[in-house]
Amino acid sequence: MTAPRAATPSPGDIDRLGLGFATAKILLTALRLGLFTALAGGPRTPRKLRDELGLHGRGIEDFLHALTALGLLERTPDGYRNAPVARERLVRGPGYAGGFLEGADAVLYPAWAGLEQALRTGAPQNTGGIEDMLADPHRRQGYLGMMDALSAPLAPYVAAALDWRAHTVVADVGGARGNLLSLLLREHPHLRGIVFDRPQNAPACAEHTRGLGTGDRIAFTGGDFFTDALPACDAMVVGHVLADFSEDERRALVRSAYKALAPGGALLVYDPMPDPAHPDLSAAVGSLHMLVMSPAGAGYPPHNCAQWLAEAGFTGVRTLPAGPGNTVVTGHKPKAAAASGNGH
Numbered sequence: 480m481t482a483p484r485a486a487t488p489s490p491g492d493i494d495r496l497g498l499g500f501a502t503a504k505i506l507l508t509a510l511r512l513g514l515f516t517a518l519a520g521g522p523r524t525p526r527k528l529r530d531e532l533g534l535h536g537r538g539i540e541d542f543l544h545a546l547t548a549l550g551l552l553e554r555t556p557d558g559y560r561n562a563p564v565a566r567e568r569l570v571r572g573p574g575y576a577g578g579f580l581e582g583a584d585a586v587l588y589p590a591w592a593g594l595e596q597a598l599r600t601g602a603p604q605n606t607g608g609i610e611d612m613l614a615d616p617h618r619r620q621g622y623l624g625m626m627d628a629l630s631a632p633l634a635p636y637v638a639a640a641l642d643w644r645a646h647t648v649v650a651d652v653g654g655a656r657g658n659l660l661s662l663l664l665r666e667h668p669h670l671r672g673i674v675f676d677r678p679q680n681a682p683a684c685a686e687h688t689r690g691l692g693t694g695d696r697i698a699f700t701g702g703d704f705f706t707d708a709l710p711a712c713d714a715m716v717v718g719h720v721l722a723d724f725s726e727d728e729r730r731a732l733v734r735s736a737y738k739a740l741a742p743g744g745a746l747l748v749y750d751p752m753p754d755p756a757h758p759d760l761s762a763a764v765g766s767l768h769m770l771v772m773s774p775a776g777a778g779y780p781p782h783n784c785a786q787w788l789a790e791a792g793f794t795g796v797r798t799l800p801a802g803p804g805n806t807v808v809t810g811h812k813p814k815a816a817a818a819s820g821n822g823h
């Protein structure tokens with residue numbers, strides 16, 4: 480069977496695709512400079528912006544012109560001002576959508592410069608591993624913000640993927656600072672939660688869940704999900720985690736999940752799950768992030784995940800789309816299963 484064809488670019492599109500890095504860097508640099516935030520106070524001339532942002536002056540007109548052509552700024556007789564979308568989403572403060580992009584600029588952009596090298600060698604192109612990053616409070620905070628930005632749009636899909644009335648304690652394994660779990664618990668007030676993650680994330684989780692009003696319903700367990708038992712629970716979320724690791728490690732984690740769940744409990748996995756039969760740029764890009772950022776990670780087709788769950792003993796395995804680039808897979812531990820696992 481042949482795969483459905485993706486949209487065919489015109490010859491003119493090819494240059495635009497190839498120079499996409501320039502457009503990306505214009506937006507990312509504007510965010511890094513705090514340009515949209517500076518313009519929240521009203522229009523500014525290029526000269527005023529140069530002084531406020533500490534710039535040289537050369538190139539500023541072209542830079543502002545480009546942002547205007549992108550629809551992010553508007554030119555007025557008093558100078559440049561934010562276009563409506565920039566006013567709503569790119570000014571630092573509530574509703575700011577630039578946090579993830581600022582993190583992507585700092586972490587992903589340099590790693591993507593090594594895409595060719597990653598494809599040739601299979602080696603990640605970032606500097607330092609997760610433990611280095613977690614040891615640095617500033618980088619850790621940026622990382623946690625990026626994770627929140629990636630998973631928050633999936634919360635409605637997670638909240639709708641199971642009949643949560645049948646569950647009481649949900650563990651979010653690799654749950655970071657409890658952002659997604661908080662959104663789920665706010666949607667289903669009878670649930671209590673456990674975040675299982677590296678111990679370094681405990682203070683951030685306590686602070687973040689307190690801020691979201693779920694601190695009294697969420698406990699934190701620190702550990703290593705490859706060497707420690709996972710928390711006992713009757714529902715478990717493993718999101719944006721399996722794709723960071725090799726296939727053997729994913730299978731091992733799914734088996735640990737099965738062991739920790741009570742009979743009748745449910746496992747929910749979400750990740751970028753590119754399926755070659757259905758080309759999806761978001762899923763493929765999400766998967767390539769893992770190529771350049773991790774030693775063995777990659778997205779995987781939904782049917783592979785379904786198979787790992789079935790091999791571990793889960794039944795009723797279902798696959799559900801979860802917005803651009805992500806898929807949710809769920810399965811249940813049979814009610815008759817022994818709590819300690821199925822012997823696989």
Ligand SMILES: C[S@@+](CC[C@H](N)C(=O)[O-])C[C@H]1O[C@@H](n2cnc3c(N)ncnc32)[C@H](O)[C@@H]1O
Pocket residue numbers: 609626627629630652653654655656659675676677680702703704705717718719720723
């Ligand atoms: C990509 S983030 C996903 C966070 C969250 N689930 C989400 O969707 O936003 C992976 C998480 O797994 C945690 N993690 C990585 N290796 C771990 C390990 N060996 N044991 C426990 N947690 C780990 C990281 O600290 C991080 O919070």
